[in-house]
Amino acid sequence: MALLEIENLTVEFDTVDGRFRALDGVSYSIDAGEVLAVVGESGSGKSVAMLAVMGLLANNGHLWADKLEFEGYDLLKLTTKQRRQIIGKDISMIFQEPIASLNPCFTVGAQIDETLKEHTSMGRGERKTRAIELLDSVGMPESKKALKKYPHQMSGGQCQRVMIAMAIACKPKLLIADEPTTALDVTIQKQILDLLLDLQHESGMGLIMITHDMAVVAETADRVIVQYKGKKMEEADVLSLFENPKNPYTRALLSALPENATGDRLPTVSDFHLGDGGAA
Structure with missing residues (x-):
């Protein structure tokens, strides 16, 4: 059984x-221990699908799906408390x-303490020890001092490490990185990517990486x-x-990489006359 299954969302x-319509009949799944990348330009609906999974769509959002399940739990039928x-x-x-x-x-x-208090039975002292361990695990310098800092007192990279520490605090089975x-x-980009992959390999969790960066x-x-435009164009192993992209949009994305430049300028998606697209 897949860890997460999405059908016709x-x-x-x-x-x-x-x-x-931000997302139009998208289907895919992810298994435990797998790294799945969801790629596309801004506005292609990458984040919307994951917000639907998390139950975090804005109040003006509406969703339908034939299946939206996590480990066999029907996310469409869960109460707020169950979710x-x-x-x-x-x-x-x-x-x-x-x-x-x-x-x-x-x-x-x-x-960090709020996350641990909500989802574990740890006492206050145990939660503080765990918070320090988490910050150490994500490479936060002077983790004990960091606990007392406010977000504005930290760099962007340090705040990202805090977010990762909060996300892995309860050893999730599925981590979504948007x-x-x-x-x-x-x-810092390389450090964060290496950190996420190390955590994924150590724990065997599923990792969904949302990105527009083909590298x-x-x-x-x-x-x-x-x-592309809320639809799934293609699905394949990396x-x-x-080596052999099937869909015109995928070929457009790959052609726009600097290393694939063949003329005076890089091609753009508009050069491929995709219209509304269409899955391969």
Whole structure:
């Protein structure tokens, strides 16, 4: 049985101009121990599917699916209380913009403690020890002092490490990383990616990497989902995708990589006249 199964997931949002379909009949799954990359340009619906899984769609969002299951649990039928027992414990998510995702009014230690208090039976002292261990595991310098800091007192890379520490605090079975290296410099990007992969290998959890960076896909993924305008264009193992892409949009993405430049300028997606796309 797959760890997470999504079949024919559609998501729409109410707007002033009517309903906007952000995700259109997307299906895929992930197994324990697998790294799945979901790739596509901004607006392709990559994050929307994961927010639907987490139950975090905005109030104007509506979703339908033939199946949305985690370890056999029907996420469409869970009550709010039942979902809270899974989300943050068995399924965790690292959000974009870590500084914006952390609460500026509470210290790092308080925010990690809240996660542990919600999902474990640890006492206060045990939770503090665990918080220090978590910060140490993500390479946070002076972890004991970091517990007392507020997000604005830390760099972007340090805040990202805090987000990862919170996400892995309860040893999740599935970790969703949404553009985990956005706005970080190249050195920190590699450190974060290496950290996520090390954690994934050590624990055997499933890892969904949401990105528009094909280099990240090549470095991290076992399998790749390519999305465009809310639809799944292609699904393949990472080697097949790079060596023999089937869909025009996938070929457009790969052609836009600097190393594939053949003329005076890089091609863009618009050069491929994709229209609304179509799955391969």
